[in-house]
Amino acid sequence: MSKTVQQSLLVLGILLLISIGSAVFILVQKQQLAAQNEYLQGQLTDAESRAQMLSKKAGDLESQLSGVRRDLDEKSRENKTLEKKASDADAELRRAKDDMSRLERDKREWDDRLQKMTAERDRLTKELQNRPTQDKIVEKVVEKVVTVPAAGIARSEAGSGTTIVVENKADEEYWAKVLKEKSALEIEIGDAKEKAAEAMLKVEEAKKTASDLEIEVGRLKNEREAILRKIKYGEELADNLSIELARSRNEQRVIKEMADRVSAENQQLRSQVKELTSTKVAL
Numbered sequence: 001m002s003k004t005v006q007q008s009l010l011v012l013g014i015l016l017l018i019s020i021g022s023a024v025f026i027l028v029q030k031q032q033l034a035a036q037n038e039y040l041q042g043q044l045t046d047a048e049s050r051a052q053m054l055s056k057k058a059g060d061l062e063s064q065l066s067g068v069r070r071d072l073d074e075k076s077r078e079n080k081t082l083e084k085k086a087s088d089a090d091a092e093l094r095r096a097k098d099d100m101s102r103l104e105r106d107k108r109e110w111d112d113r114l115q116k117m118t119a120e121r122d123r124l125t126k127e128l129q130n131r132p133t134q135d136k137i138v139e140k141v142v143e144k145v146v147t148v149p150a151a152g153i154a155r156s157e158a159g160s161g162t163t164i165v166v167e168n169k170a171d172e173e174y175w176a177k178v179l180k181e182k183s184a185l186e187i188e189i190g191d192a193k194e195k196a197a198e199a200m201l202k203v204e205e206a207k208k209t210a211s212d213l214e215i216e217v218g219r220l221k222n223e224r225e226a227i228l229r230k231i232k233y234g235e236e237l238a239d240n241l242s243i244e245l246a247r248s249r250n251e252q253r254v255i256k257e258m259a260d261r262v263s264a265e266n267q268q269l270r271s272q273v274k275e276l277t278s279t280k281v282a283l
Contacts, residue, residue: 040262047259054252061245065238072234079227086220093213100206107199114192117185124182131175 040265044262047255051255054248058248061241065241068234068238075227075231082220082224089217089220093217096210096213100210103203103206107203110196110199114196117189121185124178
């Protein structure tokens with residue numbers, strides 16, 4: 001075998017070894033790139049799955065937040081309505097208490113008038129009961145006539161008779177006046193009793209109205225406090241949901257950026273695998 005042939009065989013052997021080594025190296029590199037590509041593909045799949053999950057979570061949070069805000073708006077309107085009702089009820093309660101105070105004053109005035117008129121009537125009644133009778137007047141006149149001397153009997157009788165008529169007439173007028181005053185007082189007392197009873201009835205009605213209004217005011221205040229507590233809870237919930245939604249959107253952004261980066265790396269690895277495959281074929 002000539003030296004030239006030996007050199008050619010040596011070169012071919014070296015080239016063969018280089019080709020085999022290169023093929024092995026390329027195969028190993030391709031396997032590594034394939035494994036890395038598979039790993040990146042898995043990461044990309046996980047990222048896409050997590051992105052979908054976060055997107056759904058964000059949608060749910062947005063829907064929940066929207067519902068909470070609608071509920072807050074409704075509760076705010078209810079609070080304004082209750083606030084106006086409570087204010088109107090307070091004003092009506094103040095008016096009812098003012099009316100009750102006025103009616104109580106009227107009742108006291110009627111009671112005072114009734115007491116005074118009753119006392120005056122009782123005085124007149126007692127005076128009428130204690131008035132002297134006609135028999136007593138006659139007896140006094142007769143006694144005066146008997147004690148007069150005989151010579152002056154006719155004159156004394158005449159004088160006494162005249163006195164009796166005058167005195168009886170004056171007494172009758174006086175007692176008629178007293179009786180008239182008493183009768184008038186009886187009528188006024190009857191009217192006063194009716195007015196006092198009417199005033200008492202109005203006072204009781206005013207008290208009941210005031211009591212009912214106090215209960216209504218208390219109920220409205222309690223209902224408004226409950227609404228305010230719900231509003232506070234809703235506001236806190238809305239704040240928490242807003243924070244959670246912002247966190248979810250931020251995670252979405254981070255995962256999207258990671259997915260884009262992994263996708264780019266995956267694409268680059270695929271290109272490298274293609275290049276290695278082409279090189280292997282060429283070898």
